[in-house]
Amino acid sequence: MIPLPLARIAEITSGALAGMADPRAVVRGPVVIDSRAVEPGSLFVAIKGSRVDGHDFAAQAIADGAVAVLASRPVEAPAVIVGDAVAALTDLATAVCAELPAAAVIGVTGSAGKTTTKDLLARLTARIGPTVAPVGSFNNEIGHPLTVLKADEDTRYLVLELSARGAGHISHLARIAPPKIGVVLNVGTAHLGVFGGKEAIAKAKGELVEALPADGVAVLNADDPLVAAMAGRTEARITWYGRAESATVRAEGVTLDKRGRASFTLRTPSGAAPVMLRLYGEHAVENALAAAAAAYELGLPVATIAEELSEAEPRSRWRMEVTDRDDGVTVINDAYNANPDSMRAAFGALDALAGGRRRFAVIAALRELGEESDALNEGVGRLAAGAGLEGLFVVGPDADPILAGARAVAGGTGGEDPAPATRIAHVADVEAACAALSELLAPGDVVLVKGPRAAGLERVAEALLGGGSR
Known part of the structure; x- marks a missing residue:
């Protein structure tokens, strides 16, 4: 400060x-x-x-x-x-940011992937100047100004994560620290019940690009139609990223290794370079591309961007943390939060990482999905039961829709082909989940732990790892 x-x-x-x-x-x-x-x-x-x-x-x-x-x-x-x-904290952060004209503010928003993208981008900007970024997900009306107040006269880049739980929230955060570059990742189903629909979510996320000045840059996902439509809501220049050939910064030739880590060629207007991510799951490609596109706009050479992306390790806890126990059991701790989109990404990562090994999953009912809650949770159950699991444990309250979806697939009803036999169980709490798993796990098994933050499922992963990851 x-x-x-x-x-x-x-x-x-x-x-x-x-x-x-x-x-x-x-x-x-x-x-x-x-x-x-x-x-x-x-x-x-x-x-x-x-x-x-x-x-x-x-x-x-x-x-x-x-x-x-x-x-x-x-x-x-x-x-x-x-x-x-809280209002005074906001006023203080706004005043401090106004006294730091040399600091470029970069805002990141989206329904999923904000924290990972922020972490990657902060690593990239640190190559060219002192950078301040939030630890974890300090992205609301309290965490945002607290992060801004960490900046001082030496700060050159403020990489900020902007969250919205309603209309006007992102506009409010953008007034505290006016962004020069705005990155929009995706429009998904997180907080669907709060907003009432994906169009309303898109409207709220688009407040970031509306806050950009005419000489700013909007970094938009060319593969997400609702994000792409935000181009008409800003006077800033547009830079597109994604897998589409029309994207300015794009990934070509994406492959996954046996641990579910992606490699690809990073293509930009000034050249290309190979990237081999250490982050788990194919969905990390989109986060890496978003960070790369913003860094490209800041003038980093493509070789430098590729080098930094390839060396980046997960920085924020409980997000695709993959740990191998001494007996060969692999625990995937992705328990920070969950929505239908991130559930699909997590099960995709499980599939890539597990290969032919036995698979287990510990999940919980998703929240804040509004009128579509039952249908979306049932879809999560179908997704899980179709993932080739040996065992599925659903923890805590409101589990019926997930269980119904899982059992429908396991029984071959509802139009799906019968899945391999999956043990499907509802357990009351984290302790019960740990006890049930301990009776079934064998050396070499893989366990995915994924659920909404309020479920506290990270404690399952920590217990499986003997009190914490190594």
Whole structure:
């Protein structure tokens, strides 16, 4: 963060100094919402949540080195008192970003793949200048400004992930840090019930390209019709990526190795270079292409882009983490989140990685799918039962549609051919899933763990790996 005295922070946030706060005391960062992350020079933002009230930790934050607390009510500590701490956080990040004209903001959005693409792109931009990017999925009204506030005078690239749970959300985030380059990955079924349809999702995602200036660049997926249609919603120049021959940056000759990792030729207007990804699943190709297209617009040579993509390892946890146990059991931990599209991608990765080995899957009912929830979850069940599994375990509540779809395929009803015998079971919780799996797993088996974040299925993967991945 750029150094700011408390008087300036109070001015930006329309706040009032309290608790004997020194107006000349300088906050040098980081700005944090978790008192355990406080460092000397920090600003602690006290947010009242549903279970924890940050104001209760104000005194401890100061004791640990925070300069002051940004609070919405008086606390027993030096503070800047504001009407709304989250709104004040937004105002502070907006002001700081405006004072960093040398930093180019790159925004990434889409229904799936945002975090992986952000991670790849941040690796690429780091080759040409100091880069700030969120850890994991800091992509909402709190995580986004916290990431922006990590930038300082040396920052040249801010690679930001923008999430939407309704109309206007991406526009709001884009006002905090106005993007120069906007990357739109896809329009899928994530949060379908919140938006009401894919067209509404497309409208919300397209707010990113609408925020671009005329001298900016919209990096759009040529293979997704709803993304391609966003070209008419921006004054910025368009760069297309994808597998279509019309794409400016495209992948040619995609193949998968025995571990499900893709290789391809990266083709650009200035040349081509081979890429051998270390990321798992063919869907990683689209994420790599999106990052490559943005990096190409920034002037990176195609050979450099290909080199960085080929060396990139997964950075954000619980996203296609593949770990081999000593007994040869392979665990695929893709439990960070799930929607129908990412479920298809995960089972595709399982198929490529498992080959002729026995396959198991632990999944949970998908959420936020609205009126189509039952039908889409039934489709997930059909997908799973058709994946050649030895065993399918569905964890937690609302499992009936998945189970019905799986059993329909396993029984050969509904027009599908009968699948190989699959053990299909509903288990109450993570502990039950672990117990059931432990009785069946043998050396060499492969287990896919995939579900919505709220299901906590990462604990299944961690238990299978003896408490954590190695």
